[in-house]
Amino acid sequence: MSLSSRAVLVVMCFLFLSCTPLFTSATTTTVQGLQPRCESHIFNNGKHYRSCKDLPVLDSFLHFSYARETGVLDVAYRHANLESSSWIAWAINPTKKGMLGAQALVAYRNSTSGVMRAYTSNINSYATMLQESPLSFRVTQVSAEYLDGEMTIFATMVLPPNTTVVNHLWQDGPLKEGDRLGMHAMSGDHLKSIYGSTLHEDLRNIRSHMVLRTRRLSAHRILGRSSRRPWNSDLHGIAYRDEKHSAYRDRDFNILFRVLANTCAQSKTGVYNIYKGFVILQPGSGWKIAYTAIICAIGAFAIVMEILQFKKRWGSLFVKKSEDLQEANQSAFKKEILKFMNRWGDKTPEDLEANQYASTEVV
Template sequence: MGKILNLLFCILLSNFIISYAQNCSSYSFTNNAIYATCVSLPVQNSHLYWTYHPTNGTVDIAYRHAGVPASQWVAWALNVDGRGMIGAQALVALPSSNGSLQAYTSSVTGYGTTLQQSSLSFGVPVIRAENSNGDVVIYATLVLPGGRTSFNQVWQSGPVSNGAPSAHAMASENRNSLGTVDFVSGVTGAGGAVGGSLLHRRNTHGVLNAVSWGILMPMGAMVARYLKVFKVAHPAWFYIHVACQATAYGVGVAGWGTGLKLGSDSEGIEYTSHRNIGITLFALGTLQVVFALLLRPKPDHKYRIYWNIYHASVGYAVIALGITNVFKGLDILDPEKKWKHAYIGVLISLGVIAAILEAFTWFIVLTRKKEEKQQVPPGNGAYASNGYGHGHNQEA
């Protein structure tokens, strides 16, 4: 039995080694180049090869992105003074209309970059690129700055629009395409999510809007619809409703502000439907607040019924748009699945509570109407229309 287990272990180990070798060290370059070190990068099916020359402080590198579509640009970069995208000194391979690859350098100074050709903060005397059986390979010689050998690195790929690189996707692989590399020790490491403070602001924007439009607004609407049926909750339900919606709107304003800041800091990156829904949502929410403060008729006003219809219709529209946009935001941020599952769990919980309260409040209203009808003396039918249920609803 022990021999069989040892044999199986050896087979698994050999398969792992063979698989790794096929990904990295056993790859044959078209120019028969051989590099002293190679590493398989953690995401995007990418690999880095290099030979370091200590005598003159240069390094010959080959960056290989396997299985990339022929219509996409590919880039690998060192960030000398920081991490992530801003400040990256990039080697770019851009496909031409005739199928060839143009290799050039680009210094990234902002999130809205289109990777325009420019010189780097260190020398690159040699750079070229090729597409070999679906693998894009960038070859270069780098003159490492300041005698350093350890740097942060970034790698990406994205679509081409009108002959120029356009914004890459923001999936988890793209956000995690960075790490460290030491050209002497051969050690590389993962570096977390790309974007640093930008990603933090995206997460803040998402949390603020999920809590405000996606959770507090529905809760406030449930308070207005169900608590007012109970006599003991009058008029407390109204103030709870106002407090809930005012808090939701205030948090939503903060989320709106972070969204505007993200838009200005992410020039060239647009999520059209998410943005348009957000604009509509904020406009309707503001309209609700302004009209509630300035134009809400008294409960006995003849136009109050029209106000109630408007207020409920716009309120439910805000809730529907808010929940929709939260899911669109989750798709953009692409966080761990547990966060999306958690939000779905919150919605299901609110839905179950709403269903139970809907049935219970209808039972109370129908029972109350039946009792009031029995208590009305003959000939006083008009009095029944002014019962507690009707007048109480006018307070909404």
């Protein structure tokens, strides 16, 4: 195995091991995203919602139907594993992230009558007691229910038309004597219940994009592809192999190139969708920097592979041309020698020179 082949194999192993945790994490997230627990829920009032999300903390779920053109948002917020002596709230902050300025839906169960109460509250202070107050946008059909340890708020909101992303937060706390809302916990998941969410299907399309792309890879390989397109790095990569009699050719190179190619080759639109997801979800800048670094490393590796492939495919052609030219020169020289031998036989150059002088003297 040549030194260059060993270097290529080492680089491939490094990139594959680097991408494996990300791919595993992304696959796990995709499977969980495609099969959320909220989709199997059936509401007692017969309501149906086009979309739902499993919220990351506090055993909460959000169901919603949104008409982008009119801004009408029909929403149901569910909080599971909750005692009846508790209150819940779900809010949209139309101006920024955080608690201040949030427009909340609040619900609790009356300790005396057992009847659910649901109302709206405009949060304008950290010391708020979630008093009932109107919101900055129109809200109708506010109601709530409590069943089997699960409390749900229903409402219909009218947001500004063409709203696509909202910052929302949710919370729960104890209900004190006299149905006064107590302070929620100030630690753990209670400080993480804030989220930036899309109101349309783009996020779901991004999550399902990876699974659909995985299915396309098989069809892509079966239906064939054009080797003239340089971005088909899976084809060029598989074409670059070690010597014919190398023990590594049919085993290591075949496996590594196929896995790496199937993971990275079909990323033209996938990269765009990932960056779009960064804009929507707004994670820390470190994630975006790390992803960019990995993409750059894979791109540099692809460029190196293209150079090696070009050298392997076309370099021999240039060498062959020079060899053919050298062979042609040698063939022409041999022809001249044969002509000389046929004309003069076994005479040496000295004999020819002597004959030339002799011919001159006779004349």
